[in-house]
Amino acid sequence: MPVSAEHIRSLHKYELRILSIIERWMKRYSWVPLEQIKNTIGLSESETDYRLRRLIGWGMVRFNPVPYDGYALVSGGYDALALHALTKKGTISALGSLIGEGKESVVHEAIGLCPVAIKFHRIGQRSFSSARTNREYMPAGGHFPWIFASSRSAEREYTALCALHPKVSVPVPVDRNRHAVVMSLVAGPNLNRCRLDDPKQMLEEILDNTRFAYRAGIIHADLSEFNVMVEEGRCIIIDWPQWVEAGHPNAQQVLQRDIDNILAYFKRKYDITSSFEDAFQCVTG
Ligand SMILES: Nc1ncnc2c1ncn2[C@@H]1O[C@H](COP(=O)(O)OP(=O)(O)OP(=O)(O)O)[C@@H](O)[C@H]1O
Numbered sequence: 001m002p003v004s005a006e007h008i009r010s011l012h013k014y015e016l017r018i019l020s021i022i023e024r025w026m027k028r029y030s031w032v033p034l035e036q037i038k039n040t041i042g043l044s045e046s047e048t049d050y051r052l053r054r055l056i057g058w059g060m061v062r063f064n065p066v067p068y069d070g071y072a073l074v075s076g077g078y079d080a081l082a083l084h085a086l087t088k089k090g091t092i093s094a095l096g097s098l099i100g101e102g103k104e105s106v107v108h109e110a111i112g113l114c115p116v117a118i119k120f121h122r123i124g125q126r127s128f129s130s131a132r133t134n135r136e137y138m139p140a141g142g143h144f145p146w147i148f149a150s151s152r153s154a155e156r157e158y159t160a161l162c163a164l165h166p167k168v169s170v171p172v173p174v175d176r177n178r179h180a181v182v183m184s185l186v187a188g189p190n191l192n193r194c195r196l197d198d199p200k201q202m203l204e205e206i207l208d209n210t211r212f213a214y215r216a217g218i219i220h221a222d223l224s225e226f227n228v229m230v231e232e233g234r235c236i237i238i239d240w241p242q243w244v245e246a247g248h249p250n251a252q253q254v255l256q257r258d259i260d261n262i263l264a265y266f267k268r269k270y271d272i273t274s275s276f277e278d279a280f281q282c283v284t285g
């Protein structure tokens with residue numbers, strides 16, 4: 001759950017500075033030494049301690065006393081930095097309720113120029129090891145804290161949305177900051193929660209959009225009934241951070257799995273039998 005908008009509004013400029021100093025030093029340290037924070041911020045010791053205590057109380061920063069006094073951002077602190085930046089820029093003016101929670105993200109409604117969704121990527125807090133093996137953008141080893149993994153994941157998703165919109169039916173990309181992607185709000189349910197009147201037509205539409213994405217050089221790589229939403233009878237394909245380039249050595253297998261998942265779902269739920277070869281041909285032809 002991201003920090004409340006109220007806490008972000010009441011953040012003091014010193015607190016914001018401390019958050020960004022910790023963020024910066026987390027490139028080097030899992031736990032940023034207190035000494036490092038004090039030297040960088042240049043405030044009195046009591047002021048720094050007071051500000052750090054408030055940040056801990058709000059669930060933005062965590063303290064670890066062993067083997068030295070160190071501090072690290074927790075998701076609330078990183079959310080606060082992203083939300084502060086997006087608010088300052090005018091991308092959003094208020095954060096609304098939680099609308100989705102996946103394995104690797106939380107999604108909220110927000111108010112921008114129009115209603116938007118804001119997806120906070122959460123790579124590595126719950127699923128770092130799987131992220132590292134599954135996603136090619138993870139470095140093989142070394143210090144790579146979750147904040148940067150999450151930010152990289154958001155960047156990848158935003159890149160895909162920008163490359164795909166409007167050729168492919170995806171949420172409209174609006175902005176990104178750190179691990180937060182702002183996109184248009186889809187007013188409708190996920191495909192798995194629908195009972196469609198014309199499932200054949202929906203299946204065709206999903207395969208058409210898979211083809212448009214493939215032509216744009218992008219394979220979703222996690223296509224399923226959970227990552228398709230339905231708005232006014234049209235499909236909108238969401239959740240793109242793990243996309244794979246069409247020229248990738250494993251591209252064909254990844255595409256096959258995406259198509260398999262979708263065909264299997266329509267078979268299971270609507271008893272629609274389709275030929276895998278025809279569907280594959282339709283996407284790649
Ligand atoms: N633009 C949007 N508009 C409305 N709801 C959205 C939007 N994007 C995501 N959601 C909701 O949030 C949920 C989680 O989003 P998404 O699938 O992108 O994240 P995820 O963490 O990768 O999910 P998972 O790991 O479960 O696949 C979606 O299933 C959907 O219900």
Ligand SMILES: [Mg+2]
Binds near residue numbers: 226239
């Ligand atoms: Mg998803």
